[in-house]
Amino acid sequence: MKIKDFFRSVTFRCIVVLAAIALLSGGILSLLNDILYVSDEEILQRTLNKIYVDEEVGAETVSLDSLDVENDYGTVKNVYAMDNGQYLVEATGKNGYKGGTVTAYTAFLAEDGALTGIYKVVITGNVSQSFISEMDAEYLAGYTTADASEIVSGGTEYFPTTPGRTDYVVTGATKVSDATNNAVNAAMCFLRTELLTAGGNTEQEA
Amino acid sequence: MEQQAFVEHSPHQKSSLTTRRIMLDVLIALAPAAVMGCIYFGWQALLVLVLTVLSAVLTEIIWLLIRKQTFKEIFKQFDLTSVVTGLLLGMCFGSQTAWYACILAGAFAVGVAKMLFGGTGRNIVNPALAGRIFAFIAFPTIVAGGWLGANFTESAGEVLTGATPLTDFLTNNGVMNTELWQLFFGYGVPGCIGETCKIALLAGYVYLIVRKVIDWKYPLIYIAATGVTTMIIYQSFEVFLPSILSGGLFLGAIFMATDYVTSPKTLWGNVVYFLVLGIITAVLRFATGIEVVSFCIFLMNLVTPLIDRFIRPKPFGYVRPEKEKTGKGPAKEAGK
Amino acid sequence: MKKNDYKKIFFDGVVANNPTWRLVLGTCATLALTTSAMNGIGMGLAVTVILLCSNVLVSLLRKVIPNEVRIPAFVLIIATFVTVVRMVLYAYLPDLYDSMGVFLPLIVVNCIILGRAESFASKNTVLAAAADGVANGIGFTVALTIMGIIREFLGNASFFGIAQPWDFKIGFFTSSAGAFFVYGICIALFNFIYSKIEISLAHGKARARRQSLPKSLEELKETAQAQEEK
Numbered sequence: 086m087k088i089k090d091f092f093r094s095v096t097f098r099c100i101v102v103l104a105a106i107a108l109l110s111g112g113i114l115s116l117l118n119d120i121l122y123v124s125d126e127e128i129l130q131r132t133l134n135k136i137y138v139d140e141e142v143g144a145e146t147v148s149l150d151s152l153d154v155e156n157d158y159g160t161v162k163n164v165y166a167m168d169n170g171q172y173l174v175e176a177t178g179k180n181g182y183k184g185g186t187v188t189a190y191t192a193f194l195a196e197d198g199a200l201t202g203i204y205k206v207v208i209t210g211n212v213s214q215s216f217i218s219e220m221d222a223e224y225l226a227g228y229t230t231a232d233a234s235e236i237v238s239g240g241t242e243y244f245p246t247t248p249g250r251t252d253y254v255v256t257g258a259t260k261v262s263d264a265t266n267n268a269v270n271a272a273m274c275f276l277r278t279e280l281l282t283a284g285g286n287t288e289q290e291a
Numbered sequence: 292m293e294q295q296a297f298v299e300h301s302p303h304q305k306s307s308l309t310t311r312r313i314m315l316d317v318l319i320a321l322a323p324a325a326v327m328g329c330i331y332f333g334w335q336a337l338l339v340l341v342l343t344v345l346s347a348v349l350t351e352i353i354w355l356l357i358r359k360q361t362f363k364e365i366f367k368q369f370d371l372t373s374v375v376t377g378l379l380l381g382m383c384f385g386s387q388t389a390w391y392a393c394i395l396a397g398a399f400a401v402g403v404a405k406m407l408f409g410g411t412g413r414n415i416v417n418p419a420l421a422g423r424i425f426a427f428i429a430f431p432t433i434v435a436g437g438w439l440g441a442n443f444t445e446s447a448g449e450v451l452t453g454a455t456p457l458t459d460f461l462t463n464n465g466v467m468n469t470e471l472w473q474l475f476f477g478y479g480v481p482g483c484i485g486e487t488c489k490i491a492l493l494a495g496y497v498y499l500i501v502r503k504v505i506d507w508k509y510p511l512i513y514i515a516a517t518g519v520t521t522m523i524i525y526q527s528f529e530v531f532l533p534s535i536l537s538g539g540l541f542l543g544a545i546f547m548a549t550d551y552v553t554s555p556k557t558l559w560g561n562v563v564y565f566l567v568l569g570i571i572t573a574v575l576r577f578a579t580g581i582e583v584v585s586f587c588i589f590l591m592n593l594v595t596p597l598i599d600r601f602i603r604p605k606p607f608g609y610v611r612p613e614k615e616k617t618g619k620g621p622a623k624e625a626g627k
Numbered sequence: 628m629k630k631n632d633y634k635k636i637f638f639d640g641v642v643a644n645n646p647t648w649r650l651v652l653g654t655c656a657t658l659a660l661t662t663s664a665m666n667g668i669g670m671g672l673a674v675t676v677i678l679l680c681s682n683v684l685v686s687l688l689r690k691v692i693p694n695e696v697r698i699p700a701f702v703l704i705i706a707t708f709v710t711v712v713r714m715v716l717y718a719y720l721p722d723l724y725d726s727m728g729v730f731l732p733l734i735v736v737n738c739i740i741l742g743r744a745e746s747f748a749s750k751n752t753v754l755a756a757a758a759d760g761v762a763n764g765i766g767f768t769v770a771l772t773i774m775g776i777i778r779e780f781l782g783n784a785s786f787f788g789i790a791q792p793w794d795f796k797i798g799f800f801t802s803s804a805g806a807f808f809v810y811g812i813c814i815a816l817f818n819f820i821y822s823k824i825e826i827s828l829a830h831g832k833a834r835a836r837r838q839s840l841p842k843s844l845e846e847l848k849e850t851a852q853a854q855e856e857k
Contacts, residue, residue, distance in 0.1 A: 095693055095695060098693050099696040102691060102692055102693060102700060106703045107703060110703060110706075110707035113707065113711075114710055114711065114714075117711055117714055118714060121718040122718075123717055131721060395797070403808075425799060428798060428799045428802055428804060428805075429798050429800075431798065
């Protein structure tokens with residue numbers, strides 16, 4: 086075909102129309118993205134609202150640069166030192182159903198550089214855990230009851246995950262509760278070994 | 292002179308084989324197992340059975356009333372299929388099942404799995420199994436949670452958790468902790484109401500063969516296939532008897548998988564059906580660690596039309612044409 | 628366009644061609660998002676907004692888009708609007724965004740939106756396409772909400788998130804098996820009701836036609852004369 090014929094053909098028109106729509110929508114979307122941008126602070130604030138439901142608590146990010154965030158139970162993603170003395174840790178626990186993971190925010194109560202209890206646990210994500218809905222509010226509240234503080238205050242134990250246990254497990258969702266327990270365990274292990282070792286809070290400005 | 296002519300249409304000679312008679316035979320065959328179940332599990336078991344039978348029968352009657360039939364018509368055409376469905380459903384439950392679960396399961400089994408599809412003879416899956424699976428999904432903790440210890444044992448009346456011999460066997464990787472004779476007689480064994488006393492089920496099986504209701508080969512094929520596949524999976528000869536004597540295999544093989552409507556129509560079709568049933572029961576038991584007989588039979592019920600499509604019955608009086616010496620014979624033969 | 632045409636478009640969209648119950652389109656989103664009534668309403672409203680916008684834009688561009696690339700062009704347009712809705716929801720309604728999960732971006736390939744764009748918006752004027760979009764969206768929302776109410780009530784003992792005084796939950800209805808079951812029963816019931824509506828409408832039309840016929844030979848002659856005089 087001659088060049089002129091090409092410019093008059095249907096193919097050219099198709100390409101032009103598609104390119105025009107793509108460019109136009111790309112432009113509009115980037116504009117809207119700037120307008121409706123949700124910053125990281127906003128995301129953190131939303132999680133804080135889920136944990137500290139009616140109060141306003143300030144949080145300072147703890148730098149994780151020189152610390153080992155991997156341990157036997159999972160990985161720690163973020164640590165925040167709260168204004169009310171608590172520590173908020175976002176950790177991912179492994180050994181879930183089909184080898185997946187559960188990500189949870191755990192708020193720990195701490196006094197004099199030692200953990201004394203768990204204030205709240207909120208699950209924010211998971212990888213291939215189809216029964217994640219079984220980890221309901223009742224189950225998560227189990228972490229905060231008086232029995233849990235035996236494990237937490239000054240102790241060295243972790244929430245059990247081996248098969249055959251009778252507590253901290255939901256029948257029919259054993260592996261998912263494994264991963265959830267591991268998320269809390271990873272946070273506990275990190276705090277005990279890395280952050281609160283030398284008997285004092287190590288707070289650093291973000 | 293007036294002549295009287297009687298005009299009738301065929302069939303002119305009828306045997307006594309009616310649906311009602313066959314269902315009565317099945318009920319008689321189920322009776323020993325039901326009685327033994329009530330003896331082992333007490334009055335709660337009797338309550339469960341009564342509730343499921345009542346709800347099944349009432350659902351059918353209410354359905355037919357909504358379809359504007361009169362009471363007289365209903366009672367004239369009442370074949371006992373819903374009674375059998377209710378009884379089988381009840382025997383699949385443990386004696387700890389709550390009353391509302393029994394009633395809802397009975398209504399679902401007859402209402403949805405049977406009447407919605409067109410009534411007797413038109414269900415695509417076994418209605419008792421549909422009801423059991425519905426109850427299993429809808430009320431998992433009640434139906435499959437803690438089992439009541441059987442009478443005559445120390446733990447009579449207590450609620451044990453997940454401790455049927457089958458689940459024990461599967462979690463312990465093929466080691467059966469209950470004695471074989473206990474499994475066979477159901478003495479002191481927790482489980483569903485109808486499945487524990489194997490000898491009562493065998494008595495029912497013999498009765499059904501004598502009355503020519505079921506074919507003796509098929510349950511044997513199913514049970515043998517399950518046992519052999521379990522032997523292959525666990526790589527030992529010792530697991531054969533424990534695997535077939537535990538769980539609902541006998542009840543499913545004798546009474547549920549042999550349902551006329553949902554099993555294939557030909558000899559070889561049935562052989563294939565029961566063989567595959569045995570294999571997938573053993574494999575799924577190993578893979579999931581729970582009692583899967585009801586799910587496997589349900590699955591194979593859905594496959595039955597496929598089997599019937601490929602393994603066709605020989606038409607009455609059909610003679611296979613001779614193959615010619617030269618060239619090929621007729622393209623596709625209808626196999627028996 | 629005459630008012631009757633708009634009435635017909637709305638009736639078709641909501642009742643006669645209800646996308647969920649009559650045409651059985653968009654079942655994936657239906658089954659997944661009827662677990663609660665709020666989810667159903669949220670999904671329905673999102674689809675309505677996107678239907679409206681994409682129908683209008685497709686109708687505006689209907690003379691410009693060549694026939695050979697109409698499907699890619701529609702998908703581009705729909706994807707743009709879905710992304711806009713995603714960004715708005717993430718910024719202002721994060722709870723709804725979380726509960727919709729992966730089904731929000733899946734609206735791009737929802738058969739309802741693509742189907743209406745292909746069969747109606749690309750062949751009709753802008754106002755008609757807009758009306759059709761809104762009508763189908765309303766039909767979809769109503770269907771989803773009703774199924775969501777049933778499933779939430781029976782499976783979770785709550786009504787729009789408000790827990791009911793009794794604690795009797797039938798877990799079957801929140802599972803996917805229950806989704807199919809409720810969907811099937813709703814289709815059957817709606818088609819039953821619709822067949823009755825159709826019959827009564829047909830009766831009404833037949834009666835109207837009978838009344839508009841001339842009643843006697845004289846009347847026929849009169850109307851013929853009146854026409855000649857025109």
